[in-house]
Amino acid sequence: MAKLGFVMCMPLPSPLPPHQNRPPSNSDNTTLCLTRRQSFIFTSSSLLSSYLLMRQNPNLSTTFPSAIAQEIDELDQEETRPVKIFQETSSCVVFIKDLQLTKSPKTTSEVGLAEDENAKVEGTGSGFIWDKFGHIVTNYHVVSKLATDTSGLQRCKVSLVDSAGNSITREGTLIGFDPDYDLAVLKVDAVGNELKAATIGTSRELQVGQSCFAIGNPYGFENTLTTGVISGLGREIPSPNGRAIRGAIQTDAAINAGNSGGPLIDSYGHVIGVNTATFTRKGSGISSGVNFAIPIDTAVRVVPYLIVYGTPYTDRY
Amino acid sequence: MAKLGFVMCMPLPSPLPPHQNRPPSNSDNTTLCLTRRQSFIFTSSSLLSSYLLMRQNPNLSTTFPSAIAQEIDELDQEETRPVKIFQETSSCVVFIKDLQLTKSPKTTSEVGLAEDENAKVEGTGSGFIWDKFGHIVTNYHVVSKLATDTSGLQRCKVSLVDSAGNSITREGTLIGFDPDYDLAVLKVDAVGNELKAATIGTSRELQVGQSCFAIGNPYGFENTLTTGVISGLGREIPSPNGRAIRGAIQTDAAINAGNSGGPLIDSYGHVIGVNTATFTRKGSGISSGVNFAIPIDTAVRVVPYLIVYGTPYTDRY
Amino acid sequence: MAKLGFVMCMPLPSPLPPHQNRPPSNSDNTTLCLTRRQSFIFTSSSLLSSYLLMRQNPNLSTTFPSAIAQEIDELDQEETRPVKIFQETSSCVVFIKDLQLTKSPKTTSEVGLAEDENAKVEGTGSGFIWDKFGHIVTNYHVVSKLATDTSGLQRCKVSLVDSAGNSITREGTLIGFDPDYDLAVLKVDAVGNELKAATIGTSRELQVGQSCFAIGNPYGFENTLTTGVISGLGREIPSPNGRAIRGAIQTDAAINAGNSGGPLIDSYGHVIGVNTATFTRKGSGISSGVNFAIPIDTAVRVVPYLIVYGTPYTDRY
Numbered sequence: 001m002a003k004l005g006f007v008m009c010m011p012l013p014s015p016l017p018p019h020q021n022r023p024p025s026n027s028d029n030t031t032l033c034l035t036r037r038q039s040f041i042f043t044s045s046s047l048l049s050s051y052l053l054m055r056q057n058p059n060l061s062t063t064f065p066s067a068i069a070q071e072i073d074e075l076d077q078e079e080t081r082p083v084k085i086f087q088e089t090s091s092c093v094v095f096i097k098d099l100q101l102t103k104s105p106k107t108t109s110e111v112g113l114a115e116d117e118n119a120k121v122e123g124t125g126s127g128f129i130w131d132k133f134g135h136i137v138t139n140y141h142v143v144s145k146l147a148t149d150t151s152g153l154q155r156c157k158v159s160l161v162d163s164a165g166n167s168i169t170r171e172g173t174l175i176g177f178d179p180d181y182d183l184a185v186l187k188v189d190a191v192g193n194e195l196k197a198a199t200i201g202t203s204r205e206l207q208v209g210q211s212c213f214a215i216g217n218p219y220g221f222e223n224t225l226t227t228g229v230i231s232g233l234g235r236e237i238p239s240p241n242g243r244a245i246r247g248a249i250q251t252d253a254a255i256n257a258g259n260s261g262g263p264l265i266d267s268y269g270h271v272i273g274v275n276t277a278t279f280t281r282k283g284s285g286i287s288s289g290v291n292f293a294i295p296i297d298t299a300v301r302v303v304p305y306l307i308v309y310g311t312p313y314t315d316r317y
Numbered sequence: 318m319a320k321l322g323f324v325m326c327m328p329l330p331s332p333l334p335p336h337q338n339r340p341p342s343n344s345d346n347t348t349l350c351l352t353r354r355q356s357f358i359f360t361s362s363s364l365l366s367s368y369l370l371m372r373q374n375p376n377l378s379t380t381f382p383s384a385i386a387q388e389i390d391e392l393d394q395e396e397t398r399p400v401k402i403f404q405e406t407s408s409c410v411v412f413i414k415d416l417q418l419t420k421s422p423k424t425t426s427e428v429g430l431a432e433d434e435n436a437k438v439e440g441t442g443s444g445f446i447w448d449k450f451g452h453i454v455t456n457y458h459v460v461s462k463l464a465t466d467t468s469g470l471q472r473c474k475v476s477l478v479d480s481a482g483n484s485i486t487r488e489g490t491l492i493g494f495d496p497d498y499d500l501a502v503l504k505v506d507a508v509g510n511e512l513k514a515a516t517i518g519t520s521r522e523l524q525v526g527q528s529c530f531a532i533g534n535p536y537g538f539e540n541t542l543t544t545g546v547i548s549g550l551g552r553e554i555p556s557p558n559g560r561a562i563r564g565a566i567q568t569d570a571a572i573n574a575g576n577s578g579g580p581l582i583d584s585y586g587h588v589i590g591v592n593t594a595t596f597t598r599k600g601s602g603i604s605s606g607v608n609f610a611i612p613i614d615t616a617v618r619v620v621p622y623l624i625v626y627g628t629p630y631t632d633r634y
Numbered sequence: 635m636a637k638l639g640f641v642m643c644m645p646l647p648s649p650l651p652p653h654q655n656r657p658p659s660n661s662d663n664t665t666l667c668l669t670r671r672q673s674f675i676f677t678s679s680s681l682l683s684s685y686l687l688m689r690q691n692p693n694l695s696t697t698f699p700s701a702i703a704q705e706i707d708e709l710d711q712e713e714t715r716p717v718k719i720f721q722e723t724s725s726c727v728v729f730i731k732d733l734q735l736t737k738s739p740k741t742t743s744e745v746g747l748a749e750d751e752n753a754k755v756e757g758t759g760s761g762f763i764w765d766k767f768g769h770i771v772t773n774y775h776v777v778s779k780l781a782t783d784t785s786g787l788q789r790c791k792v793s794l795v796d797s798a799g800n801s802i803t804r805e806g807t808l809i810g811f812d813p814d815y816d817l818a819v820l821k822v823d824a825v826g827n828e829l830k831a832a833t834i835g836t837s838r839e840l841q842v843g844q845s846c847f848a849i850g851n852p853y854g855f856e857n858t859l860t861t862g863v864i865s866g867l868g869r870e871i872p873s874p875n876g877r878a879i880r881g882a883i884q885t886d887a888a889i890n891a892g893n894s895g896g897p898l899i900d901s902y903g904h905v906i907g908v909n910t911a912t913f914t915r916k917g918s919g920i921s922s923g924v925n926f927a928i929p930i931d932t933a934v935r936v937v938p939y940l941i942v943y944g945t946p947y948t949d950r951y
Binding site for chain 2: 713715716717718719720721724852853855856857858859860861887888889890920921
C-alpha cells in the first residue's frame, strides 16, 4: 500500500533541471520552413529537393482538414482567452530558490550571486508580487528553512520579471510568516525596476465548475501554466504546524512540487488562491488531480499584518 | 520498475481526511474586504490604515487587466455551463463508507450512528441516486466486503443530500450485485425526504473528444468535480472477478481512489458512465489521466434485474 | 524521497492489456433502451415491466435538468470541435510494438504474424504517418532496440488505419534515426492502401495557453485522446544520449507511458510536436501534468535527412 497524504508542493533540489524558461532557440538555421497554412521550402540539396517537392505537390497538400478550417475564426477568438490571461498575469509570478551557503559571507553584496560555488539549492517554490514595493507572497513552507535558520547561512533568491520585461534576481528578505495559514512575505529590493503587482480577487464568490489557472515553477520549469476547474470549496488542509487551514480551494489544474506559493487565477486574471498542496503519494509531489490552494481572502486578511508587524495578528504584542 | 495496472478507485481508510464538504467558514471576521471589481477597506488600526490606503491609491489600482476585462461578459456566459452542470447533478451523488462494527449491534437502530466507537471505516466510495425510491447504484468493489460478509459486522453508510438540500446519512441495504460488471445496488430508507434521481443518459452515442464531468469523493473529499474529455470508447477493463467489462469509456478527467461508483456525466447533465478504475501504479490509486468508467448502458441493462431479483439476470432462477 | 526525473513515455510490455480499440460490443441484446431525450422500454418480464413503468411515469421523468437543456444547441456546436479534431487526425496516428523474436525467422513473410508464439512484445509506443509513401515518424527511444540490434531478432510492428478505414498491421523498416533529437523514421509497405499523412504545422508561433491535443497509445490503449493547454515553451529536455533537446513544448495534456512518438496537435488539427516525456516518478511513466513534446519544427528539419540519408544531417558523409 502506497503512503498517501497531503504533500506540500516544494521539491527537493536533486531532480531540478537547469532553469528553462529561455525562449525557443533562434540558432537553428533550418533549410525548411513550414508555416501554419503554407509550405515554403528552400534547400540547396538537390536530392532533398526532389523528395521535398513531392511533398509540395498540390495533390498531397489536401491533407488540410477542411471541416476544421471553417471554424478557425471562432477558434482564434476563444483560444486567445487563456493566452491573454497568461500574458497579463505571468509577470507577477516569481521563482523562489532556497539556498544554503557553504560558508559565511564576508559582505552582504556577495550573497546574491553566490549560488554556484558558495551555496547549494535546497528547494524551490513559487510566489507572486503583492505590491509595487517588492513584497512577495508565498507559502511559509517554501521559506521555512530561512524562517527557522539559526546558522545564518540560509538565503532566498527571488527571480522575477519587471514591467519592462527585464529578468532580475534578488535576495528576498523575510518580512513575516504565519505557519498557521502556511503564508509568508518576502521583500525584494527592486529600486529602479517597476514591478507589476498581481490583481487580487476574492475567494468568497467562487463556484465549483468555474475555470481556474495555476502559474508556477513545477520541478523548476519557470512560468508554467496549468488549467482546470474548481473541483470543490470549503476544504480543510493541514498547515505546516498541523492546524487546519479552512476554506481551501480544490482544483484539478495540475499542481506539482514547485508550484507551492504560486497564484491560482480565475478567468478574470484575478488571484483567487495560493497553490499549496496536492493529495498524492508521499514523497513524490506528483499531481493527482486533487490539488489545493489557500483562499486568497485568507491571504488578504493575513498578509497586511505580516507586512506591518512581521508576525501574525494574534502575535503582534 | 513500478508495478502498473488497473486500480479500482476505492481507497483504504487510513489516509482519509475528515469529511470536508462544509461550506467556507463564516467565522473569519475580517477587517478587509476585497470584492472582485472594487476594494472596500475598513480597519480600525491606524497603522494598517495608512499602509492599506496606499494600496487603494488609484494609481496602484490600475493593475486590473483591461484586455481581459472586455471579455468578461462572454466569459460569464461560458463559465456558467460546468457550474450549472455541477449544481444540477451533484445532489444525486452519494458518499459511501464501508464500516466494520467492532462488536455485534444489539438493535438495528444502533447501527446508523455507530461510526466512532463501535465501528471503523474500511473504505469509501461514491454512488448515485438511481430512483426516488432510494436505490443507489455504485461499483460492486465498493461494497464487496458487505456482499461477502459472513461475520454480520459489515455495514455501508450512505451520505446524501435530499431535494430540499438536507444532508442525511442512512444505512445502505445491499439489494443486489453483479461482480461481472462491477455493479451493485444499495437501498436507503429516506422516507420523508424527497430524493433527486440522476438523469440517465446513454453511452451508445458518445464520441471521443466530447466533454465529460466526474463527480465523486476522491480521498474522501465530498462532491468533487473533475473535468476532461472522452479519451476513448469500447475499452475493456477487468471486473473484480477477472472477466472483461466491455465498452468501457476512457477519460482524462481525473478519477482517483474514492471516485469509484460515482457518475460520469456529459454536457447535458446526463449520466453516461460509472467511474470505476484508473490505470496507474498499483497501490496508489492516483489518477494517471487514463481513467475508465463502465458505460451507463450496461448499468441500465443490469441494474433493474439487481433491483427486482437481487441477482444478475443470468442467475435469476 | 521518490526518485523523480524525466521519463520517456514507452512502457515495458508486462502491464499491457490486450488491444482495446474495438468498437463497443453490439452483441448485448438488451431489453432496455434509454435514449438521450426519451425512454423507450421493451421488456418481456412482467415483473420488470411493472417496476420499469413506474420509472416511465411522467412525474418521474422531470429529472431532466431544464436549465441545462436550454444551452444544448450552443453546446452541440462547441463540443464538436475536439470531436472533429480527433476524427480528422486520429487516422494518421499509428501504434508501434517492439518485438523480439524467440528464434530466427526462416522467411521474411513469417515475421509480420509472428507475435504470439515466436516473439514477445518488449515495448510499445506511438507514431504518426509523415507522408503517403508510408514513412512513420516516432521517437528514437521507441525503436532504440531495433536500432541497436545485433542479434537480428528485433522487429517493429506498426498498426495503422488507412484512408478507407481498414486496420492494417505491417512490419516497420527502420529508415533512419537521430538520438540527439530522439527522432526516428520507420517505413511500412502499404501498397494497395491509401495512407493519410498528418498535417504538419509549425511550433514557432505557439503561445502558452493555447489548446492542444495528444493522440497516442498510453498503456496500449489505442487512439487515446487527451487534452490540455500549452504550459510552457522553449524548455530543454534530455535526449536519449544525454544531450539537450531545445525548444521543447510543455503541456498539461496527459502523456503517459506509450504516448511516446505520437503527435501533439493544435486546434487547427496540425501536428505541433512529438510527445516524448513526462516529468514524474522514475519507473512509473505516470503523467504528472508536466509533460513534454519535441517541437515539430525540429522534426521538419531532421526527418527529411533521415528519410534521404538514413542518418542525421551531420553524419551524412
